[in-house]
Amino acid sequence: MKTFKINHRTKSGLEVLDLQGELDAHTASQLEEALKNLIQDNKSNIIVNFRELDYIASAGLGVFMAYIEDVRSTGGDIKLTNMNDKVYNVFDLLGFPTLYDILQDEMQAIEKFLNENG
Amino acid sequence: MNNSFTYKKKVRASTENLSRIRAFVSEHAEKHGFSPNQIADVRLAVDEACTNIIKHAYKNDTNKEISIEIEVNDQRLKITIVDMGESFDVKSYHKPNLKKQIQEKKRGGLGVHLMLNLMDDVTYQVKNKMNVLSMCKNRN
Numbered sequence A: 001m002k003t004f005k006i007n008h009r010t011k012s013g014l015e016v017l018d019l020q021g022e023l024d025a026h027t028a029s030q031l032e033e034a035l036k037n038l039i040q041d042n043k044s045n046i047i048v049n050f051r052e053l054d055y056i057a058s059a060g061l062g063v064f065m066a067y068i069e070d071v072r073s074t075g076g077d078i079k080l081t082n083m084n085d086k087v088y089n090v091f092d093l094l095g096f097p098t099l100y101d102i103l104q105d106e107m108q109a110i111e112k113f114l115n116e117n118g
Numbered sequence B: 001m002n003n004s005f006t007y008k009k010k011v012r013a014s015t016e017n018l019s020r021i022r023a024f025v026s027e028h029a030e031k032h033g034f035s036p037n038q039i040a041d042v043r044l045a046v047d048e049a050c051t052n053i054i055k056h057a058y059k060n061d062t063n064k065e066i067s068i069e070i071e072v073n074d075q076r077l078k079i080t081i082v083d084m085g086e087s088f089d090v091k092s093y094h095k096p097n098l099k100k101q102i103q104e105k106k107r108g109g110l111g112v113h114l115m116l117n118l119m120d121d122v123t124y125q126v127k128n129k130m131n132v133l134s135m136c137k138n139r140n
Helices: A026-041 A060-072 A086-095 A106-117 B015-031 B036-057 B096-106 B111-120
Strands: A004-011 A014-023 A045-056 A076-082 A101-103 B004-010 B065-074 B076-083 B120-126 B128-136
Touching: A004 A060, A014 A026, A014 A106, A014 B096, A026 A086, A045 A086, A045 A106, A060 A076, A060 A086, A060 B036, A060 B096, A060 B111, A076 A106, A086 B036, A086 B111, A101 A106, A106 B096, B004 B015, B015 B036, B015 B065, B015 B076, B036 B065, B036 B076, B036 B111
Parallel strands: A014 A045, A045 A076, A076 A101
Antiparallel strands: A004 A014, B004 B065, B065 B076, B076 B128, B120 B128
């Protein structure tokens, strides 16, 4: 059985969460905890890298819906990067691309943050 | 000649079992020659349906049970999911308004929207206190 894992690192002063495995209603609470911890520490420039995420259900998308306003209200953002086609399709079906910054590559997200904050 | 195959599984209504349910669906869809994209659609639709049953119909009571039946023939794959929990009020369903939900920090309604988009036919019936959800994916 595939598990879900989150790794937290910092890059260019930004917070990066690397997601791995399958994100569903069972594993979404782990993502929720990780985002909550960052927000509590006033870390609001967040990149979520989906490169090693194989699967997402709407419970995973729900986590981003619940915290994006908190992050943006403090001048930050959650940018989503490196999704495979199947994962992107789920975000697309639910209309996320017009409301969230979804980028091909982590570097693009870093550049955008640096431009926005510079 | 129209061959039909049926596979059945019963699971406890716990989110812990979602990955097992997805594996069950994927295995049989793959065996019967559905494409990777079709399998991905069915797998997600079934996950969303079972998640809603666990959270809303059974309100996270893990002693309850979900029955899943897969029926495959030359034309299509049909999944029937049965629970004995609280019924879903179809009339209360609205297409999710993402912008508004983000502002109000509300997360619901996404699963049904996905099921309707991913599958070719979705029906929901309440029969003798059983909630019966049927979803079809056509081969072509």
